[in-house]
Amino acid sequence: MNISVIGAGAFGTALAISLAAKGPVRLWARDAGQAREMQERRENARYLPGIAFPPGLEVGADFPQGSEHAIMLLAVPMQQLRGVLNERAEALDGAVLVACCKGIELGSGAGPLSVITDTLPGAPHALLTGPSFASDIARGLPTALTLAASDAAQGRRLQERLSTRNIRLYRTTDVIGAELGGALKNVVAIGCGAAIGAGLGASARAALMTRGYAEMQRMARAMGARTRTLAGLSGFGDLVLTCTSEQSRNYRLGLAIGGGREFDSGITVEGAATARAVAARAPDLGLDMPITDTVVALLDRRVTPADAMARLLARPLKEE
Ligand SMILES: NC(=O)C1=CN([C@@H]2O[C@H](COP(=O)(O)OP(=O)(O)OC[C@H]3O[C@@H](n4cnc5c(N)ncnc54)[C@H](O)[C@@H]3O)[C@@H](O)[C@H]2O)C=CC1
Numbered sequence: 001m002n003i004s005v006i007g008a009g010a011f012g013t014a015l016a017i018s019l020a021a022k023g024p025v026r027l028w029a030r031d032a033g034q035a036r037e038m039q040e041r042r043e044n045a046r047y048l049p050g051i052a053f054p055p056g057l058e059v060g061a062d063f064p065q066g067s068e069h070a071i072m073l074l075a076v077p078m079q080q081l082r083g084v085l086n087e088r089a090e091a092l093d094g095a096v097l098v099a100c101c102k103g104i105e106l107g108s109g110a111g112p113l114s115v116i117t118d119t120l121p122g123a124p125h126a127l128l129t130g131p132s133f134a135s136d137i138a139r140g141l142p143t144a145l146t147l148a149a150s151d152a153a154q155g156r157r158l159q160e161r162l163s164t165r166n167i168r169l170y171r172t173t174d175v176i177g178a179e180l181g182g183a184l185k186n187v188v189a190i191g192c193g194a195a196i197g198a199g200l201g202a203s204a205r206a207a208l209m210t211r212g213y214a215e216m217q218r219m220a221r222a223m224g225a226r227t228r229t230l231a232g233l234s235g236f237g238d239l240v241l242t243c244t245s246e247q248s249r250n251y252r253l254g255l256a257i258g259g260g261r262e263f264d265s266g267i268t269v270e271g272a273a274t275a276r277a278v279a280a281r282a283p284d285l286g287l288d289m290p291i292t293d294t295v296v297a298l299l300d301r302r303v304t305p306a307d308a309m310a311r312l313l314a315r316p317l318k319e320e
C-alpha cells in the first residue's frame, strides 16, 4: 500500500515526515514552485521551518494517481475538501481516502467523511483525527490519535499501516463521533482563547471547556454518535490540547478576539466556519448550543468577551 499525502501544509507535511521513516511517502503540493523548493531544501520552510525531511519523503506538484489499495491522506482545510475531491476525482479513483481535516462544511453541515461519500460514492474512506500539533509530530514527539473507519477490517489495516514510531493510533468504527469531536473542540477553543485573552481567568476557561464538552456530547448524541467516543482522543483529548495551548491557531484566534487584536486571515482556523455551520444546524436538531452561539457572536464582533460571559452566567440555572 503506497502512501501519498494531499496538501503540503503543516499537518500534511508532519504526517508525511513521520510516515516516511517507515517507507516511501509522496507529498503533493498544488504549487509547483513551492514543491520544488521543498524537494530541494528538504524542508517545508513556510509551515515547519528547521525540520529536515527524511530520505523517504518525495515532494511534487504532479497529482499522484490512485491505484488499488493506495492510501491518500487528505490534509487540506475542511472548506477546501469538496473542491479537491471534485477536481481530482479521476486520480483518486481506487485509492483508500483518509481525511485528516477537522471541521463541518458550511452550507451542507457535512463532516469530512460525508463530503467524501457525497462526492466519490463507493470510495473506501477513513478519518485520522485527535490531539496533535503538526510541529510535535514532525519533531518526533509522542502522540496518540484516532483512526475512525466504519469498515472495521479497513480500520485495522489502516491502524497498522499509519501507526509510526511517534504516532500511536487507536481505532473506532464510530465515524460520526470522531468527526464531531475533532470539529467541535475547535469552536470551544476559540471561546476559551477569548476568555483568557480578555483576562477573565482560568476558572472561566474551565467552565467553558466543561460546558463546551457538554455541548459536544449533546450534538454527538443527536447525530447518532456514541458519547464514549467523545470521551476519547478525538473529543476530550483534543479539547484539552486545543483549549490550553498557544500552539493552537483556534485558541490564538480567541486570544486575539479577547485582547481586541486583529488576526491574520490567511491562517487556517477551522473552528470559525465550523461554529457557523453548527449554529445553523443546531435548531433543526432541537439543540441548545449557547457556547457555540456565543463564539459566532464573538467572531462577528457583536459582543465583547466580558458581555458574552456575563450573558452565559445569566442563563437560567439548571441541573448539571
Ligand atoms: N496543524 C496542525 O497541528 C493540525 C491540523 N489538523 C487539520 O489538518 C487540516 C489542514 O490543516 P493544516 O495543514 O494545519 O493547514 P495549513 O494552513 O498549514 O495548510 C493547508 C494546506 O492546504 C493547502 N490547500 C488549501 N486549499 C487547497 C486546495 N484547494 N487544493 C490543494 N491544496 C490546498 C494549502 O496550500 C496548504 O498547503 C485542518 O483541517 C486541520 O484542522 C489536524 C491536526 C493537527
Ligand SMILES: O=C(CO)COP(=O)(O)O
Binding pocket: 102, 130, 131, 132, 133, 186, 189, 238, 241, 242, 247, 248, 249, 250, 251, 268, 269, 270
Ligand atoms: O487540531 C489541532 C490539534 O489537535 C491543531 O489545532 P489548531 O488547528 O487550532 O492549530
